[in-house]
Amino acid sequence: MIVKKTTIFCFLPTLAFAGMLGTSQPASACGEEAYTGETCITAASYCPHNTVEASGQILAINDYQALYSLVGCTFGGDCKTSFGIPDLRGRAPVSYGQGPGLYPHPFGQYYGTEAITQTIDQMPAHNHDATFTPNGGGGGGTGASVMVSQDPATTDSPAGGKYLAKATTGLAPIKIYNNGTNLTELEGVSGGGGGGSTGGTVTVGVTGGTETGGTQPMEVAGPRLAMRYCIVTNGLYPPHP
Structure with missing residues (x-):
């Protein structure tokens, strides 16, 4: 009985270890099993191990050969000794391509702005017509x-x-x-006034007289939360489909 118990306890760790080896663990963004080139968001004050902030840095190809082989020089660099990584500071990533009814966005292209200043081309079509309305007039006149x-x-x-x-x-x-x-009063002679003016045209300049407004930029960005984007530099190499 003692020999059997000893044999069982000796093999239990071995079986458990073998079971762990046979378990397939999915890659997690910025974790120990993350793929090189993945990005993630963290609320921490720094990026985890094997990652760097996605702040548009120019990196040496020799130091990050795996990452360079995946991203190339899409985000900068000379493709000889250096390459760039995405700059996600103050930006929100979207899928590349062209969705229905949307503008096309090539891969790696930066676009958009947080505020705009309207120009004449962006104003709705309108005019500066004016109507003259006199006080009185339009009657049958007065006798004299x-x-x-x-x-x-x-x-x-x-x-x-x-x-x-x-x-x-x-x-x-x-x-x-x-x-x-x-x-x-001279008899047999009378006089009178006309009906007066009932309308007319008022000329208005294109600028409409005294200019108003400060031509300040108008914010177009929606509510956002600033956090930290990280990119995996030394993780698992992603298998090609």
């Missing part, structure tokens, strides 16, 4: 009477403040005006 003087005329000059009067006889020039004494 013609006043004359009943006294003899004293001058032949139609100066301001003079009225038609009884004409004098004699040699020319004949006097037909006086200073408006003893006025009376």
Whole structure:
């Protein structure tokens, strides 16, 4: 009995170790089983072992040959002694290509901006027409009477403040005006005013007069959380499908 128990206990560790070897463990981003070239996000103050921050650094090919063989010089470098890695500072990665109704994005291309300043080409189509609306007008006008003087005329000059009067006889020039004494309404004669203007065109400049606004950039970025992107530099080499 003692021999049997000893034999069992000796083999248990061996069986357990063999079971571990036969277990397939999936690769985890930035973990011990991560693939070279993978990126991950961490809330820590540094990137884990075998990774570096994805901050657009230029690395030596001799120091990171496996990573260089995967990314090449897509993100910078001279492809002779150096190569670059992605710069994800302040950026959010998206899948490359062109989705339905979207712009095309070649692999490794940086694009987008956090704020824009509108130009004339980006403004909606509009005009600066204006309508003139007068106060009053449009009616039938007002009547007016013609006043004359009943006294003899004293001058032949139609100066301001003079009225038609009884004409004098004699040699020319004949006097037909006086200073408006003893006025009376001339019968059989009437006057009136027109209806006035009911509309018109107002010319407005393209700038609309005094300019307003500060032409400040307008933010277009949505809510985001800044964290740390890391890229695996020395992990498992990813098998090609």
